[in-house]
Amino acid sequence: MNDLSCLKPIRMFVLDMDGTIYLGDRLFPFTPSFLETVRATGRDFCFFTNNSSKNRQAYLEKLDRMGIRIPPEKMLISNGVILDWLAANRPGERCYLVGTPPLTRDFLDAGVALDDRDPDYVVLGFDTTLTYEKLEKACSFIRRGKPVYGVNPDFNCPVEGGFIPDCGSIAALVKASTGVQCEFFGKPSPHTLRYMLEHTGCKPQELAVVGDRLYTDIAVADGSPVVSILVMSGETTPEMLAESPVQPDLVVSDLGELASVLQSL
Template sequence: MRGLVERLQKVKLFVLDMDGTIYLGDRLFPYTKSFLGAVEESGREYCFFTNNSSKNRGAYLEKLCKMGIIISPEKMLVSNQVIIKWLKEKRPGRRAYVVGTASLIEDFRLAGIKLSDAAPDYVVLGFDTSLTYEKISKACHFIRNGAEVFGVNPDLNCPVEGGFIPDCGSIAALVKASTGVGCEFFGKPSRHTLDYILGQSGHSAQEIAVVGDRLYTDVAVAAGTQVTSVLVMSGETTEEMLAGSDIKPDIIAENVGEIGEYLRKNG
């Protein structure tokens, strides 16, 4: 490991990215379980956070369970929860038009947010793998008529086996091209996500480390705060990308296995 490694001493909670960090696609990294064990044995905690708003908490709990990682539901955080909490606080009683998958819409419904596909107060854009021309046209129509627009996560692409598929940020770019209105994003790296994690965990910023494989989401979410960022080189970031980036992680590790070894040695 490189960087401000001693900062890990104060860390009580690891917020872990998923794809590229603990697994790749459907393949759990061989060192992940040992790392999670080391976190617990050192008296620390972990939770998972994903920007992927095409799925919800239940789907991720199931995926982890299939890999032999059984966690309590509150340890599984999805960007869906960040935007829903904010909207309930800041736009109470307002109606939403959600461009999203059935599971994202279900999360809004369960949270008690009123949905409307006739006269919404705001439009929510998610990573909608069931996107249709009708949905995007309606969203643009509502925005042109004055509805606010929010994006659940800013990612332009989502890695899948064999390449990439367009994510929420690309759908928002299409909406912006048509309406001229850009949206405010939630998920990593937005400050909303950090505020959500601080609020939910009850830990101070110094007691939290975010761990992930992407500079512009996982690492950037901690920029300018006391939260420690740990970049793992097991996913999409190469040494060249790291050298050329303005976003600098506090710590660089080959993978989470290396963090586990450090915790076992240093307590």
């Protein structure tokens, strides 16, 4: 671990958001200068979030409020990963979507036909507007043999003062009722690694993923030449790192330290 030579070929950093560039609504003080350093060393960055309760626009607005202005194509989200896959693999089919209004808007904008009576498949998102009726419908379609996909596998989403149940927990409830485990998109699925490479145009060894969570941000690069960098500014403790079967290529305390490392190369 911490062999810095793997950073030399890096052209693009794909940055996680919460716990990596900010905590809740507080931008980390070192984030703007880190982004500057990335640019100054001839590299580039984009952001990726698993949070399928929101969409690209919501994140662009949040970043803008923090003084970070980026073109829309630099804001990647798990919604885009599943929508790309559906366009290639289930074109023209009808979807029963369990999701928030922003996720629903993304599906409609992508041309997916939504159907709550006789869909071809079911998609579970991080639905903060979940109702019993939606669960009942999703489970009955799945019991009739319709395939089910989950936008992101996270069990919990960090919020001010704790956690709230995320898409992975909704999928666990659906599995308890139907016996069917959905296929997940978002980090750490291989669909997401492919999406990151396609959307950045990078070769695997030119891409670095940076994040604070071992089982999503770091696991997405596991077994590939993509470089993984763990920041200790979020949820991972030294004990969690020591016990984890998934290990990053590099560990830094935060993006401030990563900026110093980049300047020293």
